[in-house]
Amino acid sequence: MKLGVFSPVLASMSLEDALQYLSGLGVDAMELGAGGFPGKAHADIIELDKDKSKVKALKSLFDKYGMEISALSVHGNGVHPDKSIAKTATEEFEAACRVAEQLGVHHVVTFSGCPGDGKGDKPNWVTCPWPNDFTEILEYQWNDVLIPYWKKEAKVAADRGVKVCLEMHPGFAVYNPQTMLRLREAVGETVGANFDPSHLLWQGIRPADAIKYLGKAVHFFHAKDTYIDRRNTDINGVLDTKSYALELSRSWYFRTVGYGDCDFKEMISALRLVGYNHVLSIEHEDSLMTPKEGLEKAVKYLREIMIRESNTGEAWWI
Secondary structure, three states: OEEEHHHHHHHHOHHHHHOOOHHHHOOOOOEEEEOOOOOOOOHHHHHHHHHHHHHHHHHHHHHHOOOOOEEOOOOOOOOOOOHHHHHHHHHHHHHHHHHHHHOOOOOEEEEEOOOOOOOOOOOOOOEEEEOHHHHHHHHHHHHHHHHHHHHHHHHHHOOOOOOOEOOOOOOOOOHHHHHHHHHHHHHOOOEEOOOOOOHHHHHOOHHHHHHHHHHEEEEEEEOOOOEEEEHHHHHHHOOOOOOOOOOOOOEEEEEEEOHHHHHHHHHHHHHOOOHHHOOOEOOOOOOOOOOOHHHHHHHHHHHHHHOOOOOOOOOOOO
């Protein structure tokens, strides 16, 4: 396994300064945000797609600091009912697949997206089957929109040698292991999970068990933690729409690795058991710590517990 960082946390730095900084911390790789929700502070996927010289310059800059590009990230909603939003997300995803091929990168991270109900212009995330209106919306979203869309986009990725890494995230159609495998079974093994435990833990999911359940469907890994405030969940449950800035009253909030309730030692062992040997990509979104403090604490913590060397799985001590 290798240690990586997801780039938005360093958006205030130039790309070269960020690479130099990460190299000095002993980080192996950067997951490069280049469009969609991660923004374009360090790279614009559409500009890269139009100009091969910019792709070459980008690769040279990473090589200069001995850093790997672990993935290109363009999290968006390609099935958004607003056609202009969907068009932008799809164009960025397809551009990322083309640029990834040029860079020798094999992972593109995004969301599954969430359609609407077929009538409005806003996404509609369904969380219960009744009244029956909700079940009918789900059938429309999956059968008429989501599966046809990802069959097409999975082929775009496969033709470029790219794995599609869908971040299981509430608010989108794929938000847990069951919905992840449902889509994968429908559209093929090019599509798999970007496993981010911070979005799963508060749903009541035990991340290590989820990794074992997904198996080879784990394509990428985000190292991000979540703290669950048991007092607030005992009163209000885990569904929480309050601002992330209201930590004292929220049921849960994101923490840097090692400061929340996720067991990363257990997850790293589970990743090894299912054959994952790529990057642990730190995503720092801890509102209690500055970008640098939280990131540096996460790097130090993971460097101590990650499994770097490959092993055949044999009981070598016998």
